[in-house]
Amino acid sequence: MRQVAIIGIGQTPVAEQWDKSIREIAGEALLAALADAGREEVDGIFVGNMLSGILTNQENLGTLIADWAGLRGVEAVKVEAACGSGAAAIRMGMMAVASGAMECVVAMGVEKMSESPMSETTAALAAAADADFEADEGVSFVGINALIMRRYMHEYGWKHTDFAPFSITAHANAMHNPNARLHETINQKDYTQARMIADPINLLDASPTGDGAAAVVLVAADRLRQDRKPLIIIAGSAAATDSIAVHDRHDPLWLSAAAESSRKAYAQAQVGPADIDLFELHDAFSIMSALSLEACGFAERGQGPRLGLEGEILPSGRIPIATRGGLKARGHPVGATGVYQIVEVVEQLRGQAGDNQIAGARVGMAQNIGGSGSNIVTHILIAE
């Protein structure tokens, strides 16, 4: 399989973009990525998106974006894997280039959520769960995560406050990211006193949604080895699923799809957890940070919160996470999130992360989760 490199990145701020339609937001990120890559033409466009159909009755999103961005005629599709749609689109784009069917593609993610009433958005997000056996029974997505967190605390003896470092770190890091949704430091007291959403998940355990788009330009790596330093390679890319409904899992506290996809990605990249310089994980809820760190081999089972309490997730720690704010503070425009993560890893590996720069970052990992851990894509990027 020929190796694929990322030669361009683009992103819009994650915000309530009332003055822009979904095509405008998408076009902005796409054109920024092309400009960054120094390209004007591509062979394909892969758009990660979850909610444009439900929220705005717009499908055929690939076509819409190609058309709007001045790339009319170019092959384009939408890829959907719930909140994991962004990374899934990158993986599709990567395989298209790896196959030789395409030489240069844009893989991107976009979501427009602000225009819909919050109740509609909450209902729409439940489409990531099992519609017949979870959503239709009235359990929202935050509700599912609350059940998982409560069980985790019971099983392993953690208190709610033990999760505080995940949120505090994300907010602190987002202060230096101009594209982040939230620019507001929080402390232990803020975290503890935040408004309850679904016990034990409070407002500061949960990530904000938003409008946003991010894009990358992918090409075959072989011809670029001489020209680009550093060259950012997709060294590992893998995906796996689990049961769509949490109640069907043998162990609802173990993200088997994270374990499986990271195992494959490590093997492809020939690295292990100890080699990862930063990890953009899917901290939609603080409990997910703990579970991801465990499934990917950074902590023992049930010990994820310890990494936070011991400062290991800080930019200076053993495994920095959410280095640009993560879902928690950069924001979570669901179908775009997986692409923001990759864009942020590329920024780090290029040394372009400003005050968020992880010193000497050479190997970065990103993990995007769809559903309650039911569809997970893991990527490992290496700067050559």
Place this chain on the structure above:
Amino acid sequence: MRQVAIIGIGQTPVAEQWDKSIREIAGEALLAALADAGREEVDGIFVGNMLSGILTNQENLGTLIADWAGLRGVEAVKVEAACGSGAAAIRMGMMAVASGAMECVVAMGVEKMSESPMSETTAALAAAADADFEADEGVSFVGINALIMRRYMHEYGWKHTDFAPFSITAHANAMHNPNARLHETINQKDYTQARMIADPINLLDASPTGDGAAAVVLVAADRLRQDRKPLIIIAGSAAATDSIAVHDRHDPLWLSAAAESSRKAYAQAQVGPADIDLFELHDAFSIMSALSLEACGFAERGQGPRLGLEGEILPSGRIPIATRGGLKARGHPVGATGVYQIVEVVEQLRGQAGDNQIAGARVGMAQNIGGSGSNIVTHILIAE
């Protein structure tokens, strides 16, 4: 790029399947394809679907289907390109195998439409058009096609009855297809007197929707050359887009994305229109049959209806179309349609099309259209 073969096919009837949910319909086709291929395991599942989010609030459909079909853990995504979603999913699956990232995949399409009121379905289908500048202005999908047909009749001087052979042929062919939605022969008088929907499109110009799923199993061809006779190869696969809104086109009567994708597919397969033994085209409306035949080089511009009037589209004609009933009579479960087309071409190339068999079929083409010609995928299959 390594060549990809289709070694298994599966399908459900296209019908109002009131007793089955979308996961059951999908699972049935998927497992049938695996059984046909003699496989039990796959590396990936690519699900073409347009409407599960809008109509049933179920996204994350790849995961749902993998889980239900006993393939929990396997990587799975949904691919969306409006009514072209099915062929787009096949193309994604093909590239995954061609890249070497996967060895064996299922590419499939599924749609569940009967449970929704007709008005909701009509609104949902408009999501294939430009939501802001077409759908929100009140033009339905059949309305857009009616505008195109009216203009075509005006421009080239055809009468409505000149389109009758497209519908009559499709209905006649469907009589021998047990999976077809409609088993009812029609004649010229039936066609002429059918109830008007959106002038000049009447009921017998339009294809019926429905519930259904179809699936294929894809593997690398190289290792199979000795074992399988005939081996069905994906010899050509290409996609292209056009403006999403019809009013943005230089010539709304020319399917440029059909021309471009078929041009590429012909070149890849090293064949031309004269070599095609049958053509499963996207006859969602009879006008689309004419436009597709023209764009793919089977008729001069504006002369598509002539092929019908001269009997060339019959099973015995120069270019048989809708050989198992087409969208018109097999039915059009939108996101699944592109996969039904491929399954039907494989049946023909294997010599398994029963009373619909095209004698000596060796090269078959399928073309799946998303939107009003805005996203088009063309495949050419060859029996080796």
